[in-house]
Amino acid sequence: MTDNILQLIGNTPLIETKALLGDGKNRLFGKLESANPSGSIKDRVALAMIEAAEQEGRITKDTVLVEPTSGNTGIGLSFVASRKGYRCIIVMPESMSMERRQLIRAYGADIILTPKHLDVQGAVDKAKELVASHDNWLLLDQFSNSENPRVHREKTAVEIEKDIGIPDVIVAGVGTGGTLSGVGSYFKKKNPLIQILAIEPVSGIPGCTLHSIQGIGDGFTPDNLDTNLIDDFVIVNDQEAFDGMRLLLEKEGILAGISTGAAVAALRKINEHMENKKIVYFITDRGERYLSMNLFGKEE
Template sequence: MTAVSAHTAGTYDSVADAIGHTPLVRLNRVTDDIRATVYVKLEYLNPGGSVKDRAALGMLLAAEQSGELGPGGTVVEATSGNTGLGLAAIAATRGYRTIVVVPDRVSAEKKAVLRAHGAEVWVTPGLRPVGHPEHLRSVALRLVEEIPGAWFAGQYDNPANPAAHRATTGPEVWAQTGGRITHFVAGVGTGGTITGAGEFLKEASGGSVRVIGADPETSVYGGGDGRIWYVEAVGHFVHPETVEDEWPKSYHTEVVDGIERIPDVEAIRVLHRLAREEGLLLGGSSGTAIAAALRTARTLGPDDVVVVIAPDSGRAYLSKYYSDEWLGELGFPLTTVITDRTVAEALDGVDLGQQPAVVPSGASVGTARALVGTAVALPIVLERKGSGPVVVAEILGSVSAAALVDADDSDPVSAHLGAPLPTAGTTESVAGALARLGTQTGPVVIVHEGRAVALVDAARLADSVVVEQE
């Protein structure tokens, strides 16, 4: 019996062989009055569910060829999830053990899928500086040292990462557009996709294709101060205690012609529109990338063709960007319209334009006492230079005057850290916020678009309901 031809029948010998050749889909409704053509490359249609399948396969093959990874070996990676998913899926078909180290803010869905592939998931705190023993990379490298036959994928510095996109993603985009592409847009995380595909497209076009990076507003790639954002798997966070910030070797900055800095709220709004108007349920970093592509396209003419990478599916983020509970608690736009009174409406008259008083994490007890004053308690936030906005994800805990009574003025306030204060988002209903707060008394952090904008007493929210009923 003659073997079936993979080329003619679309059959493959393994999952690895099915990676790539994802479609381009034109955007038609969210483009509004944009004259340029905008295509989205649906990378979530890779077998492992993301663009990272390409890099995962490239790195694994290179490690096997070099002898770094041998039969029965263990694959170890530090990742926000998607690279781990690709590695775990491919490694499973090759008989490797997989260990994936992820930060605690990774979605529950990603961790569940990793475990479904048989990967061991190590969760470590996200707010750790480079070099800290609990930092992602530190944990992963320690595991590699302890486990015989272990190999560290190291996507951030592994040349096989951008090489995979130079060999596959770039050529696919060029062929699919018939060489008509004028602008290529991709998020900048490890830098592999934008570097590899960008290098190919520039070479193929004789330098005419412009490469645009999509970056969260506070990411340092685009000039931000490194504060945390809420869209996963893109950008570059910098802990204020990091001594020397090193950018990934997979990211070649000379390839990028410009960067669009996208706030979380813009990315999330785009995600919701794509699901409702284009039938595309996409992940958070796709919202960042497509928002950047739409910004770029608005400056172009009818002969221009923009291609943007959609790294993964929204199915991995149903508990986040498509959950009104998660969105509401952080003060982001909801997926549905609510008729109940919102927290913002209940606090009419409260100044929501300025962040509340806080205590920086590097303060002494003496300084903290002065800052707390007569307040019941204040949040302790990750200390940063300047007076930028307080991102709720960077609130480490709280401190009260009562907790400092017996403390020495020279003690670090971080040694007297209390539990974080409860939060209420401006876009959620007052009833929903009160139900979550339960019998909570005392200060509540009011959150708008992920940032702390006020500190009010829980009774203020409860009183607003009584007033409305009267």
């Protein structure tokens, strides 16, 4: 029991998704990050960045928090900021789902939209411009803030090890690089032979067109991504990610978002070449925030 909802961030369940692929070749464990209070893995990062800034004296009651994001960090920051009494401005591409915008506004934050064709880099540039022109505005910057990988190294990875020991394979998307780098560095020290596989949208590769897998493949290499940890990339296209969302819902009853669908698509590919492995992937957010995209079925 708690009287502070922020204390419910983290310690998420790990579910063995036995029915997902159904062949029993490998054990597939989904870290249910959608169980965090505002519905995504980014609650961890939001709380860690804000509390570190508080401890360092960089935040006062008049500070305005600013963050560029493809959506989930914006929701998480809006949620944490609302509980702590801070004003928050989220800068995000106009291509992000309507539900994400609605959730951010519901938590009381302001939104500034940037042109779709500029992708997340356009939001980053706009956020930096805003902070540079206003006193007492603070850019938390999930892409380079060391609290991002730290919280996954010291908490998320520890939770996984407590539940199942050291996995053989970690499958993670590359958005900010925080999850992959944090969890990956923790387990690489425990077992250098562990495989760290990065999910990359086929159109998220530099030089390719825009993709629809919100939350990963932002079109640039973030400072928080330690590429030395990556053993291989698993390339996933939009349709494979959408199919992965539907498969997870059909087989396991888990309504999850597009980046999780991409993880399921990656699992389907690597499962063909592996056997008797403990594989961990991340159910990063809830599927409700994508319903307007009509990805789960036909409209009535």
